[in-house]
Amino acid sequence: MMMDAQTTRLRAMAEVETVKSDIRALAQSLAGIPLWRPAAGLQKTCDEALLMLDRLAERFDRKLVVTLVGPCGSGKSTLLNALAGGDALSPAGHRRPTTRRVLAFCRQTADAGQLVDRLGPENILVRTSASAEALENIILIDTPDTDSTHQDRHIPVIHQAITLSDVLVCVFDGENPRRRDHTDFLAPYVRLFSGESLVVVVNKCDRLAESELTDTILPEFDRYIRDAWSTEPAAVLCVSARSQLDDPAWDPATLPKHGRDQFDQLRQLIVDTFNRSGYSVDRRLENARNLSTYLEESVRSEARKEKAHLDAASRQMAASEADAMRQAADAFRGNGASLAHGINVRLYQQLAQRWLGPVGWLVAVWARILVFGTGLASLLRFGNPVRQMAGAVSAIRHYAGSKKSTDAADRGAGAGVALNRYDKSIASRWPDIAETLIAARFSPTVREVRRAPGHGEEIGQHLAQVWNEALEDELSRSGRRLSGGLLQLVFNLPVLGVLGYAGWLTAVNFFSGTILSGDFFLHAFWTIALVLLLSFFLLQGVIRLAAGKERLVERVFAQVREAVDDQDSLSESPVWKQVKTIQGLTDS
Missing domain, CATH: 3.40.50.300 (P-loop containing nucleotide triphosphate hydrolases)
Structure with missing residues (x-):
């Protein structure tokens, strides 16, 4: 009989601990929503309930x-x-x-x-x-x-x-x-x-x-x-x-x-x-369960009172966030010419790493020329020394501009503007959202703009990261598509054919003891150069058709917009988290 009583007591204490664990979890949820004014009182009730359960556990016998x-x-x-x-x-x-x-x-x-x-x-x-x-x-x-x-x-x-x-x-x-x-x-x-x-x-x-x-x-x-x-x-x-x-x-x-x-x-x-022996344990267990149920119902009842306002605030916040993110994403268009130039440079850098053969060498040279810009032509032009000096200065200036364009492509031209656009959009809508939240018994401190979702430089950094990922993905895809083995063979084959033929004639005459004239080699050089340039120009046409600067910009921007539309950036907002927690309490 004594063992049965002890076993019953141990089981009862274990169940009380389970109830206390549920109440602690509820109190923790309430602690996570400090902006909601009823949470403080409800949390205090949970603390009082835990104290009651501690006392209850002490008097099981x-x-x-x-x-x-x-x-x-x-x-x-x-x-x-x-x-x-x-x-x-x-x-x-x-x-x-x-x-x-x-x-x-x-x-x-x-x-x-x-x-x-x-x-x-x-x-x-x-x-x-x-x-x-x-x-x-x-x-x-x-x-x-x-x-x-x-x-x-x-x-x-x-x-x-x-x-x-x-x-x-x-x-x-x-x-x-x-x-x-x-x-x-x-x-x-x-x-x-x-x-x-x-x-x-x-x-x-x-x-x-x-x-x-x-x-x-x-x-x-x-x-x-x-x-x-x-x-x-x-x-x-x-x-x-x-x-x-x-x-x-x-x-x-x-x-x-x-x-x-x-x-x-x-x-x-x-x-x-x-007065029955052992009845006290059953009654105390039932009271413990009832205490937990009462607390849950109290929290649920308070949360349900604000359901309409909370749902409205959620919709307002989601709409304002989506619009602000779209406006921030639009800033990445930036200076279209500068951005397109930077992306074009990055594309040729991708191709230079993938292309082989004579055309590949020329692609690599062209990628470097794009970085230095048109001033290089002035630098190499013979004539007036003043113009040559101007050409050198132009080359340096254009190199700086090209480098800036490349950097802009890397981080997204307009990345610095994105945050400002985002904050302005949110700030313009936040007062209405704040009033809806206050109607849901949130603290008046939610009127402060710093409470707005995503406020701060992290949004600009996040959008820059989205831009970089979209740019790298599109450049990598375009580079692979324009560097296929068959395409490289088609454009390298004419140059390799002329180069092979000239080499074969040179070797045959050399071994036969015939000395070829200098005109032969001059004509062979120019023929190879012309075929190489013609192949490269044709390749540029293909690149322009398949992945022109404007097309690349549009495709990258489309990926950014798609990524932004799919972003759940609100999930990091403290106010949004608290709204969602309260909404969850209505159904818990």
Whole structure:
């Protein structure tokens, strides 16, 4: 039997740890959305719940705590006396507040040791009776009035007592049961207890006409309490606690009007159900699960209140981000001529690395000429020395310009402008988005533009990276397409044929002892040069048709636009992440 009890306790503690893990995960999600104002309160509730579960785990082997809570005059002290079987255990009477401290009734003082430690000896009075066999596994608690003149001092004690409880008995005055202040006070507490751990008692029913009580008051109160708390208590019972005392001391003017009393049903529930050995573990586990469910429902309910505003903010943010990214991408067109020239240089550099043979040599030379620019022609031109110097200066100037164009192609001409365009586009739309977020109970600090998605230089760097990847991909694809083996053979073959033929004639005459004239070699050289240039010019035509500067620019830009359209850059925005987290909480 002892092993079974220990096993049950260990399993229960393991399940409580699982519940605590779920609540910690919920608290962590709430910690990740600091801009949403309800998150702070909900996170504090999670922290309080974890504290309650820690205390619950500590008392798994302790007796079940049944706590009576009620306002002034509801008769909860009289009810405790009746349940405990003693007329004077808890002070009752007309003096208010009748209960100034928490009163715990149990069989042995040690049973209430944990309550004394938690509440403090100055806030709790322990009464014992070794003969109370009906309450062998239970500690009954009477709490101070929820609306007494010492409310400020009593409420924290009541709160502490409830968090240490396993069953909550909510006591109402039958003469005025539908008190909104008492119902609202208990609302946040009753949700912490599952249905079987929550009992509602309407006391002093003997003072009301039986027909009115049965036909009107109780049915209306039953509907009222279930609607107000949105929960199902284990029972809603009509009792007359004073009738159960040994000496009820009735005032002759206020004798009971009838004998309708469900006190025996209440006592049976406490003695036969709550007092069962091992019941405390089941009840505490159920309360732990209910606590987790309550927290999840509270968070879900708060998040769902803002669903319309959050959905609108998501759409606004996505639309503004997409438009800003497109405007930033447009900046990469930059100076079209400079960008096209730079891409053209990069293409010939790609081809120079891939082409072989005489045409390949000329492609490599042409790639270098493109880098130096047209000033090279002036540098090599004979004539006026002043013009030659001007040609040298022009060559240097054009080299710098060509280098700048190549660098622009590498990083995207307009990369420096992209960020400005992006920020301006976002900034123009952010005020409307911020107001939508504030309507969803976000902090007014979201009005700051720095909260906008992607604000900062990382967007410009990101777009430059997108441009570079698109450029490298297109250049690599065009270079491979224009450097095929068959294409190289076709354009190199005429030059190689003329070169081979001239070489063959030279070799034949050399071995036959015939000396060829200088005119032969001059004509052979020019023939080879002309065929080589003709092949190269034809190759340039093919390159222009297949991958002209403008075509390359358009293809690269098309890739950039496609990549930008597919980018989920919003996912890195703190505000966007928080919006999505809250939206996720509505369905969690």
